[in-house]
Amino acid sequence: xxxxxxxxxxxxxxDGDGIRTTVFFKGCPLKCVWCHNxxxxxxxxxxxxxxxxxxxxGECIRVCPNNAHTxxxxxxxxxxxxxxxxxxxxxxxxxxxxxxxxxxxxxxxxLPKLLEDKEFYENSxxxxxxxxxxCLMQSDFCAxxxxxxxxxxxxxxxxxxxxxxxxxxxxxxxxxxxxxxDMKAYDEDIHIKCTGYSNKLILENIKYIDSCNKxxxxxxxxxxxxxxxxxxxxxxxxxxxxxxxxxxxxxxxxYAGSKYTSLAKKNTLPTQLPTDSEMExxxxxxxxxxxxxxx
Ligand code: SF4
Ligand code: SF4
Numbered sequence: 001x002x003x004x005x006x007x008x009x010x011x012x013x014x015d016g017d018g019i020r021t022t023v024f025f026k027g028c029p030l031k032c033v034w035c036h037n038x039x040x041x042x043x044x045x046x047x048x049x050x051x052x053x054x055x056x057x058g059e060c061i062r063v064c065p066n067n068a069h070t071x072x073x074x075x076x077x078x079x080x081x082x083x084x085x086x087x088x089x090x091x092x093x094x095x096x097x098x099x100x101x102x103x104x105x106x107x108x109x110x111l112p113k114l115l116e117d118k119e120f121y122e123n124s125x126x127x128x129x130x131x132x133x134x135c136l137m138q139s140d141f142c143a144x145x146x147x148x149x150x151x152x153x154x155x156x157x158x159x160x161x162x163x164x165x166x167x168x169x170x171x172x173x174x175x176x177x178x179x180x181x182d183m184k185a186y187d188e189d190i191h192i193k194c195t196g197y198s199n200k201l202i203l204e205n206i207k208y209i210d211s212c213n214k215x216x217x218x219x220x221x222x223x224x225x226x227x228x229x230x231x232x233x234x235x236x237x238x239x240x241x242x243x244x245x246x247x248x249x250x251x252x253x254x255y256a257g258s259k260y261t262s263l264a265k266k267n268t269l270p271t272q273l274p275t276d277s278e279m280e281x282x283x284x285x286x287x288x289x290x291x292x293x294x295x
Contacts, residue, residue, distance in 0.1 A: 003141035006039050006101040006133070008110075010117060016157035016180055016217070018126025021114050025135040025142075026102050029163045031196040032184065033268040034223050036256040040133035041265075045085030045102030048262035049078045053097035060089035060098065080264055099262075107145050115152055127155025129180065136160050139168035146175035159219075162202035163195075169205060178215040178245070181206050186233035194226050203237070210241045217245050222282055223252040224272040231282045235289040246292045249282050 007024040009015075015022040027043035028035075039046060054076045060069040068082035069089060087100040114128050121127045128149050135142050135158060146156050158172055159180040183206075184199070185191040191199035209216055218238060222228060231249075238244055251274045260267040283293045 001141050001144055002104050002106045003110075003138045003145075004043065004045070004102050004104055005110075006103070008113060011120070012129065015129040015131060015159060016127065016178060017155075018124035019117070019120045020126045020129050020157070021117055021121075022129040022131050022159075023110065023114070023135070025130065025132040025138050027137045028132055028134045028161070029137065029197070030134070030161050032221075033194060033226065034221060034252050034270055035268070036253065037133065038256060038259050038263055038265050039101040043102075043137070045087075045100060046263055047078075047080070047083050047085060047090070048099040048101060048259065049080075050097045050099075050258070050262050051076075053095045055095040055097075057094040059092040059094055063088040063092050101263075107141070107148060110145060111148055111152075114149065114154070118152070118154065121154060125155070127157065127177070129157040129159055131159035131180075134161050134164065136164040136168040136172065139164070139171045143171040143175065146172055150175045162205045163197060163199075164201075164205070166205060166208055169209060173209070173212055173214060176214065178217055179209050180217050180219055181209070183218050183220050183234050183238075185227045185230045186237055187230065190227060190230055194223070206241070210243050213243055215245050216241065216243050218247045219250055220247065220282075221250045221252055222274050222279060223270055224274050224278065226270060228274070228278065228282070231285045235286050235291060238286075238291060239289045244291070246294045247286050248294050249279060249286070251279050 004026040005023055006026050009022045012020045012022040024040055028041050056076050058071055066082040068079050070077045085102055090098045090100045130142050149156050155177050157178045157180055158176045161182045184194050188198050254269045257267055286293045
């Protein structure tokens with residue numbers, strides 16, 4: 001079995017407890033306006049082109065089977081519509097101007113890479129996190145991989161937006177130690193405004209995971225003018241969960257602008273950033289409801 005991923009990050013310290021390796025799966029069912037991983041939204045492979053790095057060497061023209069690259073009047077032109085994501089040009093690009101997001105990997109290829117840092121996991125109470133995009137859109141592969149990780153004594157985390165069929169959760173739940181669960185809004189209309197979709201399924205699924213007695217760490221992106229008025233409602237909802245271990249508020253940042261440009265995607269990133277005092281106020285609200293808040 002194989003899966004499509006767009007990054008493997010070693011020594012990650014924000015994707016669950018301890019030192020971890022995080023695998024980012026391609027494809028996401030939501031369209032969050034503040035998405036900082038636009039390369040993870042579409043399932044298909046995508047070539048990012050960083051124009052400012054191109055040195056017009058022409059190597060990409062030589063290897064592209066679809067003539068997607070040309071140099072006209074001394075300037076490199078990339079015709080995205082012709083690209084089928086083979087990755088040939090990324091390998092030869094002398095300016096590091098090209099990055100292909102969307103590599104096919106098998107479990108046998110991935111597992112040894114994830115086991116490389118086993119010693120670091122053991123010394124830090126860390127492990128492996130499956131993330132995205134939305135990893136549970138490829139739940140069969142995730143279940144197989146998580147099973148093998150557990151057979152090797154590795155702590156496992158699944159980072160999910162929760163907007164997946166319950167069957168996808170059922171497949172991974174026996175092999176998952178903790179779910180890192182995103183909560184973007186409690187009110188359905190706000191959730192639709194922020195992500196394009198209702199949150200009914202997301203609220204049902206977190207209650208379902210809780211009913212299975214699985215540890216849950218909730219992560220709330222804090223985005224001024226979008227979901228900043230939702231913290232108290234989310235807190236009221238979360239206080240009734242039995243297996244919530246902690247809540248983490250993630251301050252919105254807009255570092256992903258150049259990625260949108262490189263992928264020719266419409267940049268939807270909000271302009272307003274949260275202040276430190278807004279973040280502290282949000283944490284205070286969560287603590288008021290007895291929730292364990294970590295930074
Ligand atoms: S990824 Fe392949 S098809 Fe796409 S531009 Fe590069 S060489 Fe051409
Ligand atoms: S190979 Fe890279 S640096 Fe060379 S022309 Fe193509 S995009 Fe530019």
